[in-house]
Amino acid sequence: MRRFQKKLHILGMMLIITIGMLTGCGKHAGAGENGKEKDADKDVELNIMLWDQDYDESVFKAFEKKTGIHVNINYIDNTDTIISKLIQGTADYDLLDLESAYIKSFVDNDLLVELNHSNIENEKYIREEYYKGYTGDEEMKYAIPMTAPIYTCIIYNKETCPIEITKFEDLANPALKNQVCMVNSTISLFGMALQSLGYKADSTNEDEISEAAELLTKIKSNVKAFVGESAIPNLENGECSVAYCWDYMNLCNMSKDNWDKYEVADIPGGAECCIQYLAIPSSSKHVKETEELINFLLEPEQYAVSTNAFGTEPVLKEECLAEYVESGFYENPAIQKNAELYEDSWKIAIDDEQINILDSYYTKLMSGSE
Amino acid sequence: MKKKNSEEKEKISIAKRISQIALCGPVTIWSVLFIYVPMALLLFMSFMTKGPLGIIKYEFTLENYKAIFDSVYFNVIKESVLVALITTVLSVLMGYPFAYFMAMKKKKISGILMILLMIPFWTNELVIVYSFVILLNNSGLVNTFLQVVGITKEPLSMLYNNFAVIAGMLYMLLPFAVLPMYSSIEKLDKGLLEASKDLGAGPVKTFFKITLPLTAPGIFAGVILVFIPTIGYYQITDMLGGGTQMMIGNLINNQFSISRNWPFGAALSMLLAVLILVMLFICQKIGGNLDDLAA
Numbered sequence: 001m002r003r004f005q006k007k008l009h010i011l012g013m014m015l016i017i018t019i020g021m022l023t024g025c026g027k028h029a030g031a032g033e034n035g036k037e038k039d040a041d042k043d044v045e046l047n048i049m050l051w052d053q054d055y056d057e058s059v060f061k062a063f064e065k066k067t068g069i070h071v072n073i074n075y076i077d078n079t080d081t082i083i084s085k086l087i088q089g090t091a092d093y094d095l096l097d098l099e100s101a102y103i104k105s106f107v108d109n110d111l112l113v114e115l116n117h118s119n120i121e122n123e124k125y126i127r128e129e130y131y132k133g134y135t136g137d138e139e140m141k142y143a144i145p146m147t148a149p150i151y152t153c154i155i156y157n158k159e160t161c162p163i164e165i166t167k168f169e170d171l172a173n174p175a176l177k178n179q180v181c182m183v184n185s186t187i188s189l190f191g192m193a194l195q196s197l198g199y200k201a202d203s204t205n206e207d208e209i210s211e212a213a214e215l216l217t218k219i220k221s222n223v224k225a226f227v228g229e230s231a232i233p234n235l236e237n238g239e240c241s242v243a244y245c246w247d248y249m250n251l252c253n254m255s256k257d258n259w260d261k262y263e264v265a266d267i268p269g270g271a272e273c274c275i276q277y278l279a280i281p282s283s284s285k286h287v288k289e290t291e292e293l294i295n296f297l298l299e300p301e302q303y304a305v306s307t308n309a310f311g312t313e314p315v316l317k318e319e320c321l322a323e324y325v326e327s328g329f330y331e332n333p334a335i336q337k338n339a340e341l342y343e344d345s346w347k348i349a350i351d352d353e354q355i356n357i358l359d360s361y362y363t364k365l366m367s368g369s370e
Numbered sequence: 371m372k373k374k375n376s377e378e379k380e381k382i383s384i385a386k387r388i389s390q391i392a393l394c395g396p397v398t399i400w401s402v403l404f405i406y407v408p409m410a411l412l413l414f415m416s417f418m419t420k421g422p423l424g425i426i427k428y429e430f431t432l433e434n435y436k437a438i439f440d441s442v443y444f445n446v447i448k449e450s451v452l453v454a455l456i457t458t459v460l461s462v463l464m465g466y467p468f469a470y471f472m473a474m475k476k477k478k479i480s481g482i483l484m485i486l487l488m489i490p491f492w493t494n495e496l497v498i499v500y501s502f503v504i505l506l507n508n509s510g511l512v513n514t515f516l517q518v519v520g521i522t523k524e525p526l527s528m529l530y531n532n533f534a535v536i537a538g539m540l541y542m543l544l545p546f547a548v549l550p551m552y553s554s555i556e557k558l559d560k561g562l563l564e565a566s567k568d569l570g571a572g573p574v575k576t577f578f579k580i581t582l583p584l585t586a587p588g589i590f591a592g593v594i595l596v597f598i599p600t601i602g603y604y605q606i607t608d609m610l611g612g613g614t615q616m617m618i619g620n621l622i623n624n625q626f627s628i629s630r631n632w633p634f635g636a637a638l639s640m641l642l643a644v645l646i647l648v649m650l651f652i653c654q655k656i657g658g659n660l661d662d663l664a665a
Contacts, residue, residue, distance in 0.1 A: 080627040083424060109423050178527065184613055186628055225530045225612030238508040239529060352422050359629045360442045367446045367616040 044289050045070040048095035049082055054147065054276060055097075055297070056309040063296045069289050086111060086281060094284040095293065100275040101187065103143050104136025104349035112142040112279045119291035120144065122298035125316045129342065134275065135349040143277035144294060148313035151341045152188045152246045153264050153271035155231075160241040165265040168196035171242065172218040180219065181240040184226040186355070186362045188272050189216055191348050192244065195269035201348045204357055213361045220365060235262070246274070252334040253311035259333050264341070273345035275315075300324055313338055409643070416636035424630025434637035443621065447641070450618040453607070454600040457539045458547075461596045462589060464540065465547035469588075470581075472548075473555035484552075487545050495542065499609045502538050503529060506610075530612030538606040543599065547592035554588020555581075590653045598646050618642060 052075045060071040076082055079099045086093070098106065106112050117123065123131070123144060130148060133140035156165055162175045171180050182189065191201035193212035203209060224240050231245035232254070251258045264271075278297070280290050296302060300316055304324030307314050313335055314321055322330070416434055421427040437443060468487075472480045490498060505511050506528040513525040528534060558581065566576040604619030613620075618638065625635030 078627065080630065083630060084626075105423055109425075111423075220614070223612070223614060226614060228608070228613070233503070233507075237510070238525070355629055356631075359624070359631070360440065362628075363446060363616060363621060363624070364442045366613070366620070367442070367449060368614075 043068060043070055044286050045072060046094040046286055046290055046293060047072045047074065047092060048097075048290075048293075049074050049076050049085070049093055050097040051076060051276065053310045054306065054312070056306045059297065059302050059305050062302060063293055066296070067289075067292065069293070071293070086283070092283050092285060093281050094286050094290045096279050096281055097146070098143060098277045098279050100134040100273075100277055101348050101350045103134045103277060103279070105352070106279065107136045107142055111282055113282050113284065113287055114141045115144065115280065115294075116287075116291060119288065120295045120298065122295045125298060125300055125303075125320045127315060127317050130275070130315050134277065135347055143279040144298075145275050145315050146278050146297065147276040148315050148338060149273040149275050149342060149345065150246050150249065150312075151264075151271040151273055151338065151345060152183060152185075152192070152244065153248065153341065154242060154244050154267060155235070155248050155251065155262050155264055156242045157235060157261060158263050159261060160238070162241070165242065165267065167267050168192055168269055169215065169219075170265075170267075171222060171244065172215070173222070176222045176242060178222065178224045179241045180222045181225050181227060181231045181234040181243040181245065182219075182223055183231070183245050184228055184366070186358050187348055187350065188244075189365075190358055190361070191272055191346065192269065195346055196267070201272070201346050202351060202354055204351070204354050206357060209357060209361055213365055216365050220368075226366070248337065249311070249313060249332075249334040252332050264337050270344035270346050271341050273342065273347050412636045412639055415633055416640050418633045418636075420631045420633050424632060426632055431633075434634045437634055438637060438641055443638075446616050446621050447618050449615065450601055451645070453535075453539075453615075453617065454597050457536065457543065457600045458593055458596045460536065460540060461543055461547035462551075462592055465544055465592060466551055466589065469548045469551035470555050472552050473558075480552075487548055490541060490545060495605070498541065499538060499606060502534065502541075502610055506534055529610065530614070532611070534610040535607050535615075538610045539600060539603065542606065543596045546595040546599070550591035550595065551585065551588040554585040554591070558584055590656070594650060594653050597649055601645060602642060 046069060048071060050073055057073065060073060064070055074085075074093075076097075079102050082096055082098070083102075096112075103112075126145060127148075130145050131140075132138075132145075134143065134145075137143055154165055154168070154171070161179075163170060163173055165171070170176075187201075190209065190212050193215045194203050194208060195201050197208070197211055197215065199205070199208045199212070225234055227234065227245070230247055230250065231240070231243035232247050232251060234240040235243055235247075235251070248262070248264055251262050278294050280287055284290060298316070300320040301324050303314060303316050304321055306312070307321070307325050307329070311329075311332075314325070318330060415426060417430055417432070419427040419429040419431050419433075438447070468483075472483045472487075475483070503510075507513070508525040508527075508529075510529075512528065513522070516522040516526065517524075562580050562584070563576055566580050571579065602619045604617045604623065607613070607615055607617050608620070618641075622635050622638045622642070625631045625638060629635075
């Protein structure tokens, strides 16, 4: 009998453990993805998806304090995460920090709502040259720019790079054997190769793509490393003297020594331009409150907090922001260089057809198969 | 009396069944929810079609499995199997003598060696990989040391090549090879070795005729434990190999991210699972014992 009781005790404990495990995996109705409580009848909560190091969290705390609207932040490391989460429908999001290249796809697939610009009056502070929509949203109905462009371009170390780089094809020069570092992004690689060959970066012509793949294969023989994120460690530790990457602004922010040490190669075909936009997904149930948040983020005083924290180039006018950013911020040569790059830069809208074609060329390039 | 006895027996058998369910229940529920159901979903998805923006269209197709045999993707699979085999063979070749040495030592010494062997498990994998980057880069500790003591004038290229990849893989996976081999060698009846010696066999003959055959199950277990993670590994090839070589893990990752072709990614994942099952089957057929994996 005692044995039976003991077994019943074990059974009870096991049941408690099982129930505990299963309830721990569940999500309360109406909860945000990060598991925080959400009660629709009480305060409004906004679930937002941001790239890490685009916005300082203290800005959202200030927004919460001012409006009483709670903000749940989910950080992402690539746009595919946004797409996956929206497709999966794992949570309702109210705000997306969107790469410009994806705006067209999102608009075409009805994933964004139209903005009511009268609720975003602080957009008047945005620099004129950047106050414009991107491919797929030329009239800026759905997305509003929040960072100045970041460029994927060729950066070289003036002290160690053995040749003068005047075109993208120079990266295939044998003198650069094992000295080149490149981003591993399909679009950035093939887009630049296509541009340098005189084609459009968003080409879906297989002959043109094949030619671009040939050029990239030649360059690959000089590539020491492909990187998914920053190429700075490879430039800084001396592994590579040249990098095709998006790090020039960050390099210049890291140290004033880098202002003289690194240069952006001036090449035909320009540089890939990427702008971060804010957009509201069509699943949002709090459009007005989200627009209030966007408006708050564009207040020069709040905007400057993130600029000071991460050193990204601001999209707001200098005269509005100057008093809030750290002194000397505008002396950074990357800001001047970015202005030069903008005119000759190329912008791309991600297209399913091109992605499908590029997949096998990219796999072939990266695997080295014939 | 008889009736009472049979009631008692029935009670005991019910209690036994309840306790069995209680013990296995949580694991079974966990496995069904988080292993079998996702695997079934993956299998289902692998027969579906990719829609715009990666949305899955519920239209049956065999195209995803056909695409695997496209030479571009098939070469990646071949390359991954080759890298996994090289790493496995090197792990066994390096691990076996160490396991043998450990098994032949006193408990105290083998315990210390075991702790040293387990150290990689105590550290996060990313930390280990970054440590390799710090150690091996051009201005890293190894190159700085070599130049300071005058052994080299220029930094040696030790990062972003096959040497770095294999060194990283071996560091991570060697314990998986050593542990089952150690267990197998330790269980070996040492009297058989002495008998072999008494009968005139030399150490080499004894090793090949007695030690190796009797510890083969441990070797097979080591092979499986190293081969399975290696074939799906891609962080090490990315971070230490410089991403210049694509592995099946990269390919699957790309399909679920950049290409947003989840059905094809699912088909590749199923292929990976099948490859692993084939490996287990082969090992069992040629003398391995899957129970040794528990060692």
